[in-house]
Amino acid sequence: MKVNMLSRVADGMFWLNRYMERTDGMLLTLNTFYILSFDKEMNDSQGYKPLLEYYTDLPMEQINQVQYDTNFVLKYIICDSPNYNSVKNLVIKARENARGSQDKITKELWEHINSLYHFMNSPDLPKKLETSDASNIISKLNKDFLLYNGILQVTMPRGLGWCFSSIGKHIERCLQTISLTQAYYAPIDYNLDGEEDLLYWRRLLLSLSGYELYLKSYSNIPHNRKVVQQVIFNRDFAHSVIYTLELIDTYLNSLFKDNNLSEARTLHNQFGRLKSYVEFTDYHHLTNKELEDILNNTRTQLIQFSTDFSKLFFSYT
Amino acid sequence: MMKSIPNLNPNGWDEMFSNEGVRESYRQVLQTLQNLNHDNLNDKHRQASDFFMNQGITFTVYSDDNQGIERIFPFDIIPRIITQSDWNEVESGIKQRLKALNLFLEDIYNEQHIIKDGIIPGALIASCPHYIQEVHGIKVPHNIHVHIAGIDLIRGAKGEFYVLEDNLRCPSGVSYMLENREITKRIFPEMLTSNHVSMVSNYPMIFHNILVSLSPRSISNPNVVLLTPGVYNSAYYEHTFLARQMGIPLVEGRDLVVNNNKVYMKTTSGLHQVDVIYRRLDDEYLDPLVFKPDSTLGVPGLISAYRQGNVALVNAVGNGVADDKAVYAYVPDMIKYYMNEEPILKNVPTYRMENLDEREMVFANMENMVIKETNQSGGYGMIMGNKATQQELEDAKIAIVDNPRNFIAQPIIQLSTVPCLIDGELKLRHVDLRPYALCGPNGVKIVPGGLTRVALTEGSLVVNSSQGGGSKDTWIVK
Numbered sequence: 001m002k003v004n005m006l007s008r009v010a011d012g013m014f015w016l017n018r019y020m021e022r023t024d025g026m027l028l029t030l031n032t033f034y035i036l037s038f039d040k041e042m043n044d045s046q047g048y049k050p051l052l053e054y055y056t057d058l059p060m061e062q063i064n065q066v067q068y069d070t071n072f073v074l075k076y077i078i079c080d081s082p083n084y085n086s087v088k089n090l091v092i093k094a095r096e097n098a099r100g101s102q103d104k105i106t107k108e109l110w111e112h113i114n115s116l117y118h119f120m121n122s123p124d125l126p127k128k129l130e131t132s133d134a135s136n137i138i139s140k141l142n143k144d145f146l147l148y149n150g151i152l153q154v155t156m157p158r159g160l161g162w163c164f165s166s167i168g169k170h171i172e173r174c175l176q177t178i179s180l181t182q183a184y185y186a187p188i189d190y191n192l193d194g195e196e197d198l199l200y201w202r203r204l205l206l207s208l209s210g211y212e213l214y215l216k217s218y219s220n221i222p223h224n225r226k227v228v229q230q231v232i233f234n235r236d237f238a239h240s241v242i243y244t245l246e247l248i249d250t251y252l253n254s255l256f257k258d259n260n261l262s263e264a265r266t267l268h269n270q271f272g273r274l275k276s277y278v279e280f281t282d283y284h285h286l287t288n289k290e291l292e293d294i295l296n297n298t299r300t301q302l303i304q305f306s307t308d309f310s311k312l313f314f315s316y317t
Numbered sequence: 318m319m320k321s322i323p324n325l326n327p328n329g330w331d332e333m334f335s336n337e338g339v340r341e342s343y344r345q346v347l348q349t350l351q352n353l354n355h356d357n358l359n360d361k362h363r364q365a366s367d368f369f370m371n372q373g374i375t376f377t378v379y380s381d382d383n384q385g386i387e388r389i390f391p392f393d394i395i396p397r398i399i400t401q402s403d404w405n406e407v408e409s410g411i412k413q414r415l416k417a418l419n420l421f422l423e424d425i426y427n428e429q430h431i432i433k434d435g436i437i438p439g440a441l442i443a444s445c446p447h448y449i450q451e452v453h454g455i456k457v458p459h460n461i462h463v464h465i466a467g468i469d470l471i472r473g474a475k476g477e478f479y480v481l482e483d484n485l486r487c488p489s490g491v492s493y494m495l496e497n498r499e500i501t502k503r504i505f506p507e508m509l510t511s512n513h514v515s516m517v518s519n520y521p522m523i524f525h526n527i528l529v530s531l532s533p534r535s536i537s538n539p540n541v542v543l544l545t546p547g548v549y550n551s552a553y554y555e556h557t558f559l560a561r562q563m564g565i566p567l568v569e570g571r572d573l574v575v576n577n578n579k580v581y582m583k584t585t586s587g588l589h590q591v592d593v594i595y596r597r598l599d600d601e602y603l604d605p606l607v608f609k610p611d612s613t614l615g616v617p618g619l620i621s622a623y624r625q626g627n628v629a630l631v632n633a634v635g636n637g638v639a640d641d642k643a644v645y646a647y648v649p650d651m652i653k654y655y656m657n658e659e660p661i662l663k664n665v666p667t668y669r670m671e672n673l674d675e676r677e678m679v680f681a682n683m684e685n686m687v688i689k690e691t692n693q694s695g696g697y698g699m700i701m702g703n704k705a706t707q708q709e710l711e712d713a714k715i716a717i718v719d720n721p722r723n724f725i726a727q728p729i730i731q732l733s734t735v736p737c738l739i740d741g742e743l744k745l746r747h748v749d750l751r752p753y754a755l756c757g758p759n760g761v762k763i764v765p766g767g768l769t770r771v772a773l774t775e776g777s778l779v780v781n782s783s784q785g786g787g788s789k790d791t792w793i794v795k
Contacts, residue, residue: 004582004584004585004586004589005584005585006566006568006572006582006583006584006585007572007583007584007585008569008571008572008583009566009567010585096548099373099548099553099557100548102557102560102561102567103543103557103560103561103565103566103567107561110373111371111372111373114370114371114372114373115371118370118371118387121387160585164585255585258586259586313585314585
């Protein structure tokens with residue numbers, strides 16, 4: 001039987017998963033940087049800078065001042081109310097979207113988001129982050145987001161809602177991968193022939209949950225070109241650009257299966273060109289300039305696609 | 318745990334205890350409670366609170382710094398028990414009452430025989446703010462106006478039931494009836510089994526069948542939706558709960574559009590016609606073209622589609638005239654007029670302030686009366702004569718003289734009490750009961766149970782959640 005979905009609810013499910021994925025990625029990055037901040041010997045030229053640059057709108061001057069200030073970063077990223085992109089605010093926004101689509105998400109998923117919301121709003125959380133409990137809190141949050149993804153996978157029906165959720169989730173993931181990759185390649189002028197060591201790339205790979213896979217797949221130096229291969233072109237890596245684009249394509253095909261609107265066809269073609277751009281890039285012969293371009297262009301085109309996608313499906317007001 | 322009987326009110330009815338000791342229906346429950354120590358009981362209380370919090374069954378309280386804090390509606394873990402024989406009386410009384418109220422609404426929006434025959438004054442209806450002229454003459458499916466009703470009952474000093482109020486517009490609270498049972502299953506599973514408690518969980522299925530049966534189009538799978546004011550409505554949890562339980566879309570006004578006198582919902586694959594709307598939106602917000610023009614909660618053109626018979630609204634528009642507190646006094650007369658029967662359930666004696674004799678009598682006995690505004694609900698606009706200050710009583714008199722149609726008075730009835738777990742001990746608190754009745758083409762159905770609301774403040778008779786009330790699971794035992 002064909003099931004319809006309210007545009008508002010589809011919008012809610014799309015954004016619920018974008019917010020949850022953004023928070024998940026941000027927490028993973030925070031955890032990585034937090035743990036590595038205890039390695040005093042490490043030659044760390046960036047501190048929390050990549051995290052603050054991508055996930056906050058702090059001015060560069062302030063980022064430079066606080067990039068090594070763990071106490072500030074933990075509180076600002078996790079529970080700062082004025083920071084519109086703090087974990088607390090993103091969870092609030094995710095829950096708002098979950099509330100608006102509560103009849104289409106499962107009870108299990110709702111209860112999990114709801115308990116996360118209550119945890120983030122507990123009054124003593126900021127104080128606890130100043131103590132040795134901070135590590136436990138970040139670990140708990142990381143696990144809560146893993147659990148969210150598990151509940152989503154196991155309980156949600158594979159219908160329209162699943163397609164909108166998955167597209168939102170993977171657009172967000174792809175944008176995070178691109179931005180974090182830029183944060184590590186921009187300081188070295190996208191130099192694919194440079195000799196940055198594994199300690200330099202470890203921060204990026206851990207932030208994308210790809211460190212172990214990298215070690216297993218590419219054991220020899222130099223790393224600069226191999227890291228690109230992993231984070232952009234590796235189809236087995238769940239956070240790579242190509243993997244996320246392929247998943248978006250799969251769910252778009254489901255959505256467009258019975259849709260004969262010309263706007264739908266246009267949007268489908270638009271995404272096809274974007275995916276092909278990455279898919280048919282020859283990364284063995286990639287130049288520094290081409291790397292910079294592919295990251296910039298993919299990011300720009302994906303943001304445009306997300307806007308056009310919303311216009312087509314979510315124009316309910 | 319408590320070993321003795323709490324002090325009983327000699328002028329009231331306690332559901333668990335009589336002067337001779339514990340009532341038979343409560344014997345097992347009391348025994349179980351007495352076998353639990355403080356920690357056990359507190360654990361169960363905490364478990365219930367966590368359940369409600371995790372489900373999102375909360376309301377938001379805003380502090381000075383505008384930070385919202387979510388609170389649960391208090392739940393008392395000790396069940397309220399009603400015997401099957403008492404329930405039989407309640408059930409037959411509500412069925413009788415709802416049949417009469419449906420006949421009244423059909424009559425009052427059509428020929429108005431009840432006015433012409435002098436049973437109800439025409440002026441009373443004409444002055445009712447909830448009498449909706451715009452729906453006069455509209456034919457509703459199967460002549461049913463009230464599809465879901467919450468009838469508030471109280472018990473007098475001898476345990477007899479009285480109808481305190483009819484809620485015939487958008488009665489709320491049914492999700493609490495269902496969720497209270499779910500939590501009881503978790504905290505007292507053995508008690509439920511051993512007491513042979515009647516099931517309430519089939520309520521959504523019965524209701525869904527009724528909604529489907531009201532579809533104006535003869536199709537196998539009509540499109541039934543639940544219309545909510547949105548996520549900021551205090552009953553939003555209930556709206557999501559019912560939509561999920563019935564498997565119907567939860568829509569807001571902005572999700573719907575009227576075209577050519579038909580209602581459509583905006584979906585990701587275009588517009589889809591809607592057949593039945595279970596609306597949780599008051600009449601005055603339904604359609605800005607007919608009612609409040611500045612409201613964005615409703616759907617422009619909805620009443621026009623309703624008038625054409627292209628969409629069914631549940632409950633029907635204009636039911637407020639039948640649950641107006643002044644019209645309430647005439648329900649026993651309606652039962653006699655339309656059904657030629659004596660009312661099974663009694664009304665609380667009600668004095669209309671437009672009647673000079675009754676008004677004088679009330680003014681002379683203000684401290685024994687509760688004064689209610691006829692167009693208010695939720696415990697608002699109510700003055701308890703025995704709690705009010707002299708100044709408040711004088712102000713009430715002035716307001717009554719100024720607009721007598723706006724007030725009724727009733728003698729203060731000591732609601733029955735049920736023990737509640739408060740600070741680790743059993744303490745008596747006043748309760749009422751709201752059973753939920755469903756009317757469809759096959760008659761009236763009432764799931765055996767209801768929402769017991771409890772006034773948690775000692776001595777208080779106000780049970781409304783908006784006034785600090787809580788709730789209990791309600792068991793009908795065989």
